[in-house]
Amino acid sequence: xxxxxxxxxxxxxxxxxxxxxxxxxxxxxxxxxxxxxxxxxxxxxxxxxxxxxxxxxxxx
Amino acid sequence: xxxxxxxxxxxxxxxxxxxxxxxxxxxxxxxxxxxxxxxxxxxxxxxxxxxxxxxxxxxxxxxxxxxxxxxxxxxxxxxxxxxxxxxxxxxxxxxxxxxxxxxxxxxxxxxxxxxxxxxxxxxxxxxxxxxxxxxxxxxxxxxxxxxxxxxxxxxxxxxxxxxxxxxxxxxxxxxxxxxxxxxxxxxxxxxxxxxxxxxxxxxxxxxxxxxxxxxxxxxxxxxxxxxxxxxxxxxxxxxxxxxxxxxxxxxxxxxxxxxxxxxxxxxxxxxxxxxxxxxxxxxxxxxxxxxxxxxxxxxxxxxxxxxxxxxx
Numbered sequence: 606x607x608x609x610x611x612x613x614x615x616x617x618x619x620x621x622x623x624x625x626x627x628x629x630x631x632x633x634x635x636x637x638x639x640x641x642x643x644x645x646x647x648x649x650x651x652x653x654x655x656x657x658x659x660x661x662x663x664x665x
Numbered sequence: 666x667x668x669x670x671x672x673x674x675x676x677x678x679x680x681x682x683x684x685x686x687x688x689x690x691x692x693x694x695x696x697x698x699x700x701x702x703x704x705x706x707x708x709x710x711x712x713x714x715x716x717x718x719x720x721x722x723x724x725x726x727x728x729x730x731x732x733x734x735x736x737x738x739x740x741x742x743x744x745x746x747x748x749x750x751x752x753x754x755x756x757x758x759x760x761x762x763x764x765x766x767x768x769x770x771x772x773x774x775x776x777x778x779x780x781x782x783x784x785x786x787x788x789x790x791x792x793x794x795x796x797x798x799x800x801x802x803x804x805x806x807x808x809x810x811x812x813x814x815x816x817x818x819x820x821x822x823x824x825x826x827x828x829x830x831x832x833x834x835x836x837x838x839x840x841x842x843x844x845x846x847x848x849x850x851x852x853x854x855x856x857x858x859x860x861x862x863x864x865x866x867x868x869x870x871x872x873x874x875x876x877x878x879x880x881x882x883x884x885x886x887x888x889x890x891x892x893x894x895x896x897x898x899x900x901x902x903x904x905x906x907x908x909x910x911x912x913x914x915x916x917x918x919x920x921x922x923x924x925x926x927x928x929x930x931x932x933x934x935x936x937x938x939x940x941x942x943x944x945x946x947x948x949x950x951x952x953x954x955x956x957x958x959x960x961x962x963x964x965x966x967x968x969x970x971x972x973x974x975x976x977x
Contacts, residue, residue, distance in 0.1 A: 617679060617680075617681040620681050624682030635719050635722070638719070639715060639719050639781075641715070642715035645713070
């Protein structure tokens with residue numbers, strides 16, 4: 606099959622794929638950072654856990 | 666012709682990453698980020714920097730998502746107006762269905778992530794903001810009432826309240842007043858612009874105050890809103906987030922703003938035409954500075970607090 610030389614559309618697709626990749630990588634970094642921050646804050650972790658929340662409320 | 670070339674031609678209008686980003690209205694997002702950040706920083710509670718950063722980011726994404734949904738719904742009128750013709754959908758770069766998909770996905774993502782990062786109230790406020798902007802303003806009221814600017818301004822005024830909710834988990838008189846500042850600022854800001862720009866809202870059948878009630882009435886409206894705005898700004902100054910620094914800035918800026926509004930109110934279009942709407946342009950420029958400096962001064966009060974200087 607005869608492939609034509611690279612079209613402008615391929616560059617655009619490359620840019621889009623790269624952009625989505627970077628956004629996903631940034632999202633992973635943010636979730637990781639948030640997890641660390643929540644763990645360091647201690648009590649906040651229970652807020653994400655339904656059973657933990659119930660226990661905390663019952664303790665109060 | 667090979668399969669490859671057919672495929673290439675079929676996707677000639679394919680959007681790049683920047684086109685999708687443009688759907689999120691980056692300039693509006695920057696205002697959202699700034700005011701939400703101020704709301705978060707002036708709150709009495711301190712927030713972990715990572716949680717603060719993530720929350721502001723998700724608020725910005727939520728704001729951007731509502732921008733994409735706005736562009737999806739308004740694609741028909743965007744095609745008719747010069748100012749909006751180059752947006753991703755009217756220019757043919759992005760399909761309407763893509764904007765709808767992106768808008769809904771990012772809205773849900775932003776609300777869920779904000780809820781996980783901070784608290785449910787902040788997430789609920791963000792969800793309401795998106796609903797208000799997209800459904801109440803864009804779909805329902807924008808095209809039927811000349812008060813559309815006032816209603817749209819309310820949607821843009823929520824971010825500092827959300828920022829405050831991220832830090833405190835609640836709503837306070839301070840956060841409501843921060844909402845009121847942007848809410849009351851938007852109409853005079855936009856109507857001053859409407860007075861000196863030849864808008865094509867008429868062609869798009871969007872009712873603007875200058876057209877439905879006339880330009881004299883618009884001048885009166887600007888003056889009235891400017892007075893209410895001054896009251897709101899000064900009231901903010903006596904709350905826990907205010908202080909001498911903010912109050913000085915607010916008094917000076919509001920005095921200048923009222924003076925500008927008086928000048929606009931006193932003259933008619935003949936006088937304005939004679940000097941190419943000089944007063945209206947000056948007022949509009951001042952309005953840009955007005956909001957930025959007010960929120961900046963609130964942040965200044967918070968920044969001075971550790972040195973024993975901020976607040977009353």
